[in-house]
Amino acid sequence: MKSYDERIAELNAKKEQKEKELAELKAKERKLLQEKKALERKARTKRLLETGAIIESVLGRPVEEEDIEPIKQLIAYYRNKKLSGQPVIKQQSSTNE
Secondary structure, X not given: OOOHHHHHHHHHHHHHHHHHXXXXXXXXXXXXXXXXXXXXXXXXXXXXXXXXXXXXXXXXXXXXXXXXHHHHHHHHHHHXXXXXXXXXXXXXXXXXX
């Protein structure tokens, strides 16, 4: 039969091993979270670039500082229309005269 000191030593060795495994798992978790955040940033950057490109194509020129406020107002206008249930674009009546 093992002595108490030997059994305590074994438990401490197991404890140290489990602590090491826990540290490794925490490091893997941090790495995965960093990768996830990096992918989210890339996706957001892509959306922002695409949105800017669309706005510039509609304007026919690069977006200038003075364009920002009117664009915000336009977005707010359409957002309010959508939230109120009103059609954003009115359909033109086709009158054949």
